[in-house]
Amino acid sequence: xxxxxxxxxxxxxxxxxxxxxxxxxxxxxxxxxxxxxxxxxxxxxxxxxxxxxxxxxxxxxxxxxxxxxxxxxxxxxxxxxxxxxxxxxxxxxxxxxxxxxxxxxxxxxxxxxxxxxxxxxxxxxxxxxxxxxxxxxxxxxxxxxxxxxxxxxxxxxxxxxxxxxxxxxxxxxxxxxxxxxxxxxxxxxxxxxxxxxxxxxxxxxxxxxxxxxxxxxxxxxxxxxxxxxxxxxxxxxxxxxxxxxxxxxxxxxxxxxxxxxxxxxxxxxxxxxxxxxxxxxxxxxxxxxxxxxxxxxxxxxxxxxxxxxxxxxxxxxxxxxxxxxxxxxxxxxxxxxxxxxxxxxxxxxxxxxxxxxxxxxxxxxxxxxxxxxxxxxxxxxxxxxxxxxxxxxxxxxxxxxxxxxxxxxxxxxxxxxxxxxxxxxxxxxxxxxxxxxxxxxxxxxxxxxxxxxxxxxx
Numbered sequence: 001x002x003x004x005x006x007x008x009x010x011x012x013x014x015x016x017x018x019x020x021x022x023x024x025x026x027x028x029x030x031x032x033x034x035x036x037x038x039x040x041x042x043x044x045x046x047x048x049x050x051x052x053x054x055x056x057x058x059x060x061x062x063x064x065x066x067x068x069x070x071x072x073x074x075x076x077x078x079x080x081x082x083x084x085x086x087x088x089x090x091x092x093x094x095x096x097x098x099x100x101x102x103x104x105x106x107x108x109x110x111x112x113x114x115x116x117x118x119x120x121x122x123x124x125x126x127x128x129x130x131x132x133x134x135x136x137x138x139x140x141x142x143x144x145x146x147x148x149x150x151x152x153x154x155x156x157x158x159x160x161x162x163x164x165x166x167x168x169x170x171x172x173x174x175x176x177x178x179x180x181x182x183x184x185x186x187x188x189x190x191x192x193x194x195x196x197x198x199x200x201x202x203x204x205x206x207x208x209x210x211x212x213x214x215x216x217x218x219x220x221x222x223x224x225x226x227x228x229x230x231x232x233x234x235x236x237x238x239x240x241x242x243x244x245x246x247x248x249x250x251x252x253x254x255x256x257x258x259x260x261x262x263x264x265x266x267x268x269x270x271x272x273x274x275x276x277x278x279x280x281x282x283x284x285x286x287x288x289x290x291x292x293x294x295x296x297x298x299x300x301x302x303x304x305x306x307x308x309x310x311x312x313x314x315x316x317x318x319x320x321x322x323x324x325x326x327x328x329x330x331x332x333x334x335x336x337x338x339x340x341x342x343x344x345x346x347x348x349x350x351x352x353x354x355x356x357x358x359x360x361x362x363x364x365x366x367x368x369x370x371x372x373x374x375x376x377x378x379x380x381x382x383x384x385x386x387x388x389x390x391x392x393x394x395x396x397x398x399x400x401x402x403x404x405x406x407x408x409x410x411x412x413x414x415x416x417x418x419x420x421x422x423x424x425x426x427x428x429x430x431x432x433x434x435x436x437x438x439x440x441x442x443x444x445x446x447x448x449x450x451x452x453x454x455x456x457x458x
Contacts, residue, residue, distance in 0.1 A: 004167045006156065008036065008455045018068065018135070023458065025084055026070040026133040034070035034133070036160060037456040040153035041066040042138035043145045043193040044225055044410050044447065045401045046202060047368050048343040050376055052187030054247050055270025056340040057206040059215060059347060060189060061449035062197030063225070065137040067149040070458075073161035074129040079115065081108045083134045095119065095129040102183040102319070109182050110147045114154030117178025118171075122164050130161040139442060141231035143402015148190035151175050152453055160455060168195050172210055183320065184240065197452030204347050208270075215350050217449070218357045222415050226390065226425050227443035228382040229436050230406030238320045240403050243376065245321045247336060250291065250329040252316060253304055257290045263305070264315065269336045280341045287337065291330040298325050328377070335375035342368055362397025362412050369399035369409075378404030386429055387411075393424030418446045 011019045019037060026034045041062040048058030074080070079098075081091040091108035098116045100109050111132070119127060132154070138146035152175050159166055166174070172195050176188035192205045192212060201214040247269055254272050255263035261275055273283050302312055313322050342364045349360045369387055373379040383400045386409045390398040395411035402408060413421055422444060430440040 004169070005165070006168070006453070006455050008457055011037070011456050019456065022068060022070045022084070022133060022135050025082075025135075026072070026131075029082055029133060030072065030080075030131050032072060034131075034458055035072045036458060038069045038071055038153050038156045038160070038453070039066050039456060040149040040156065040194045040453040041197065041450050042149050043190060043197070044223065044408070045189065046223070046410065046412075047346045047364060047399070048189075048339060049368060049372050049399075049401065049404070050243060050247075050378065051336050051339050051343070052189040052205075052207060053244055053268070054187070054251075054336045054340075055208060055268035055274075056336065057204055057343055058189045059202055059204050059343055060193040061202040061217075061223070061447075062193055062452055063138075063144065063447045064450045065139070065144065067138065067146070067153045068135045069153050069157055070133045071157045071161065072131045074131055077127060077129045078131075079112075079129040080131045081111055081134060082132065083107060083136070085136070095127050100181045105147075105182055107150065110150035110179070111154035113178045113181045114151040114156075114175060115158045116181060117151075117174045118155045118158040118164070118166070120178075121166070121170075121174060122162070124162070124164075128161045130157050132157060137442075139227055139408075141407070142227045143400070143404065143407025144225070145190040145194065145402070147184070148175070148179060149194050151179050152191055152194045156453060156455065169210055171195055183318075193452070195453045197450060199449065199451035201449050202350075204343075215347060217350060218353060218361070220415050221358060221361075222413060222418050222446050222448065224390070224395070224411045224413060224418060224421055224425075224446050225401075225408050225444070226386055226411070226429070227408045227439075228380060228386050228406055229439060229443060230380050230382045238324070239378070239405050241318050242321050242324055243332060243378065245317055245324070246327050246329055246332045249296070249301055249316050249327055250287075250333040253301070253329065254286060254290055254333070256305060269333060270340075273337075280337050280344075283337045284334065287330060287333045291333060293330045295326040296329050298327075301327065331375040331377070335371045338371055338375075339368060358396050358412065358414065362395070365397030365399045365410075365412060366391075372400050372404060376404075380404065380406045383407070383409055386425070389425055389428045390421065393421045393428070395421055422446065 042065045043060045045060040077095045088107045172192045175191035204213045252263045255261040255266045387398045390411040394417040398411040401410040430436045
């Protein structure tokens, strides 16, 4: 991470109108000027789906769509959050009495996650709250990380409102951890790319410890993001956390099969590989030899691990997965190890830039989608249709991106083919449904890698 801390930046000329409108909204609401702006972008993951929480690296890029906040510190300790979109209710509360419930994932709870995560890192008797007017251009529940951008932006606002120092690397870790307050057991990719992105570059992000490396994408290539408009909220549904748990149980069974591994201490599939010192190909063979393709019942898992159902709930399950009785372990582990291989291959192609780089990257993205659809079962019929339409209209490769079960596809294409792809997808996917056609302008866009989060002058 080239720059360890955030500096205060001037507002870019092409953003002045939006910043100005947000400043006016703040003045109308609070009768004063904001002290500063904070911005945190969304992201699109190019490859490496559902493997960050297994300990493996990912390769996302930031997008222009973002969360933007006008902020003023409040020395009374009050928190006041106002969203300019009237469908989201206003929030007010006390910074010293933050309570985040996991029942209904309201938008402001993500902000409270960021505030609480930062506050817990500082022992201060006097803590400022802040007033925020919030504008968001990231489509919600689309797999483009709108929730994590809210967490990151609020965490940044809390830091600056209290003049607390924190490096970007530490803030990435804090924001990844504190999103767990709302019940999402993510791995840290979304927060890391939002906070550390470099304009014009994708990022290879490794975990434990966190390391980010700029990745230069091939020249003359663009990415098109298309929203299926099938929505999933990770915190409101168990699908995401069931996958986390399935990977955890697969980890524990694989570890228990090896005489020298302490399976109770292992939570991630990446831990098994590192402890055994094997290649990803070798780990795929271990999965083939140890795990069966049929679903595992809870009683079978308990028998293999030699523990009671109560111990399983304590060691392996999360609050909203304790009633799950069937686990697909072989398929989840196969996806994770093969997807980790694809991330390495994608990065290698970007570094070596062979003549057929576009074709190779496209094939890796296609393979990733097939694995997400068939092994991880986190796609959606609308997403699969959208991926097929993108391919038929010139995309070299196309895949679901984000948590899945709805959300977006990302496609790689030569720059001169973007117009044809956009037109084809608009006609063959969005125009087929009036409800989708009304939303096409925000749902379909081409993107180059955008810059990361920052503070801006008023």
